[in-house]
Amino acid sequence: MAGIIGKKIGMTSVFSVEGKNIPCTVIEAGPCVVTQVKTKEKEGYDALQLAFGHKKERRTTKAEFGHFKKAGISPRHELVEFKNTYQEAYKLGDEVTVDIFHELDYVDVVGVSKGKGFQGVVKRHNFRGVNDQTHGQHNRLRAPGSIGASSWPSRVFKGMRMAGRTGNRNNTIENLMVLKIIPEKNIIVVKGSVPGAKGSYLIIRKQWN
Amino acid sequence: MDLIKLVEKEFAVNKEHPKFSAGDTITVSYKIIEGNKERIQNFRGVVIQIKGGENNKTFTVRKMSGNIGVERIFPLDSPFIDSIQVNKRGKVRRKRIFYLRGRTGKKARIKEKRF
Numbered sequence: 001m002a003g004i005i006g007k008k009i010g011m012t013s014v015f016s017v018e019g020k021n022i023p024c025t026v027i028e029a030g031p032c033v034v035t036q037v038k039t040k041e042k043e044g045y046d047a048l049q050l051a052f053g054h055k056k057e058r059r060t061t062k063a064e065f066g067h068f069k070k071a072g073i074s075p076r077h078e079l080v081e082f083k084n085t086y087q088e089a090y091k092l093g094d095e096v097t098v099d100i101f102h103e104l105d106y107v108d109v110v111g112v113s114k115g116k117g118f119q120g121v122v123k124r125h126n127f128r129g130v131n132d133q134t135h136g137q138h139n140r141l142r143a144p145g146s147i148g149a150s151s152w153p154s155r156v157f158k159g160m161r162m163a164g165r166t167g168n169r170n171n172t173i174e175n176l177m178v179l180k181i182i183p184e185k186n187i188i189v190v191k192g193s194v195p196g197a198k199g200s201y202l203i204i205r206k207q208w209n
Numbered sequence: 210m211d212l213i214k215l216v217e218k219e220f221a222v223n224k225e226h227p228k229f230s231a232g233d234t235i236t237v238s239y240k241i242i243e244g245n246k247e248r249i250q251n252f253r254g255v256v257i258q259i260k261g262g263e264n265n266k267t268f269t270v271r272k273m274s275g276n277i278g279v280e281r282i283f284p285l286d287s288p289f290i291d292s293i294q295v296n297k298r299g300k301v302r303r304k305r306i307f308y309l310r311g312r313t314g315k316k317a318r319i320k321e322k323r324f
Contacts, residue, residue, distance in 0.1 A: 019240075
C-alpha cells in the first residue's frame with residue numbers, strides 16, 4: 001500500500017465540469033524522506049518508513065537523532081511505515097513526493113479527529129434522546145434511557161454505549177477522490193472532508209490494489 | 210491560507226461578467242438541463258445583495274412574479290450561468306437592500322443612476 005504523510009491545510013469548494021459545487025480539502029503532502037527500508041530477510045516483512053514535518057533538534061532524543069542522521073536529514077515530526085510498498089525502487093534517504101498519486105485516483109486518509117471532550121450519548125453515539133419535551137418529560141431530553149434489564153443479568157453488558165471522551169482518536173476516511181495534484185507545491189486536493197484540525201498530520205494511502 | 214488561494218486559482222473558471230452592485234437590475238441567463246436537453250432561462254430582477262469573496266461570491270436577485278416576490282441566489286462562478294446583462298444601474302445607499310422586501314408597487318421603485 002503506497003502512501004505519503006501530509007498536513008491538512010484547510011477546506012474550500014470548487015465547481016466541477018458538470019457544474020456541481022464540490023467541497024474539497026487541501027493537503028500539503030510530502031516530500032517525505034525514506035528513513036528505513038525494511039525487508040523480509042531482515043525485519044520479517046517488507047515496508048518503507050517515511051519521515052515528514054519539522055522537529056526541533058533539542059526535542060529529539062539521541063537515538064532518534066542518530067536514526068535521522070543515517071538517512072542524512074534533520075529531525076522530522078512524523079515517522080510512518082507503509083507496508084508492502086515498492087521498497088525495491090527506493091533507498092535510504094530518497095524522497096517520496098505526491099507524484100505517486102494521480103488525478104481521479106481514490107485514496108484513504110488517516111488522521112486524528114478533533115477532540116470534543118466529555119460528551120453525552122446524543123453527540124457521541126448519535127442517540128436520539130427523548131423524543132418529546134412534554135408528556136411528563138423533565139430535564140432528561142438528551143438522556144440515554146435504559147442501559148439494561150433487571151435481575152437478569154444484574155449487570156450492565158460490556159461495550160454499552162455511554163457518555164465519555166469523544167474525538168481525538170484515529171479515524172480513516174475511505175474512498176476520497178483526488179481532484180487535483182500540484183507537484184510544484186506538493187499539494188493534493190481531495191473531495192470531501194478529512195479528520196483533524198488545520199495543520200494536523202495525515203496519512204494519505206493509495207487504495208488496496 | 211495562501212495555499213488554499215493557490216488551489217482556488219487553479220480551479221478558477223475565469224469567466225468575465227459585467228460589474229454590478231446592489232440596486233442594479235440585471236438579467237441572468239441560466240442554463241437548465243432537462244434530461245439531456247439544455248436550455249437557457251432568463252431571470253430578471255433587482256440585485257439585493259452580493260455576498261462572499263474570491264471564488265465563493267454569490268448574489269441574490271429579487272423579482273416580482275405577479276404579486277409574489279421571488280428571490281434567487283446565484284453563485285457568481287457557477288458554470289450554469291451563461292451570461293449576465295446589466296439593464297439598469299440603481300441609485301441606492303446600502304450594500305444590502307433588504308428593505309425592498311417590505312415594499313410593493315410604487316414604493317419598491319429604485320431611482321436610476323445618472324451619469
